[in-house]
Amino acid sequence: xxxxxxxxxxxxxDGLYGLTDHEPHLRECAICxxxxxxxxxxxxxxxxxxxxxxxxxxxxLAAQRRKIYERLERPQPRRLRWAPALAMACLVAVGxxxxxxxxxxxxxxxxxxxxxxxxxxxxSMDQSLEPSAAAPIHALFEGxx
Ligand SMILES: [Zn+2]
Numbered sequence: 001x002x003x004x005x006x007x008x009x010x011x012x013x014d015g016l017y018g019l020t021d022h023e024p025h026l027r028e029c030a031i032c033x034x035x036x037x038x039x040x041x042x043x044x045x046x047x048x049x050x051x052x053x054x055x056x057x058x059x060x061l062a063a064q065r066r067k068i069y070e071r072l073e074r075p076q077p078r079r080l081r082w083a084p085a086l087a088m089a090c091l092v093a094v095g096x097x098x099x100x101x102x103x104x105x106x107x108x109x110x111x112x113x114x115x116x117x118x119x120x121x122x123x124s125m126d127q128s129l130e131p132s133a134a135a136p137i138h139a140l141f142e143g144x145x
């Protein structure tokens with residue numbers, strides 16, 4: 001095809017669906033560039049409302065073919081499909097940590113009489129120094145036993 005020969009409708013359609021590269025001609029020919037952009041607008045409007053006419057079906061088939069080509073050229077990475085599930089799992093894990101914080105050490109010593117007795121002795125000594133600060137801790141132990 002010479003530089004002075006304008007693109008045919010078929011050639012424009014092929015270019016529209018990326019089957020043929022008419023970029024050099026479209027860059028230098030305002031007439032074909034305008035026709036090409038018109039075809040592109042037409043394709044976009046057809047994509048929005050596809051009718052039963054043969055012209056539409058041929059456009060539709062060409063669009064389908066283009067989609068297949070795109071899929072072949074850019075296959076979706078498998079792991080991307082897991083991303084939403086992983087994100088949700090992370091959110092659930094974080095939520096569990098937030099709403100179920102680690103239990104205080106006191107319950108782990110539950111039933112250990114010697115430790116409890118030891119704390120009571122320590123509490124008795126602390127009480128004279130810092131009664132307000134030690135009282136809540138003592139209450140925690142009393143509740144455990
Ligand atoms: Zn032209």
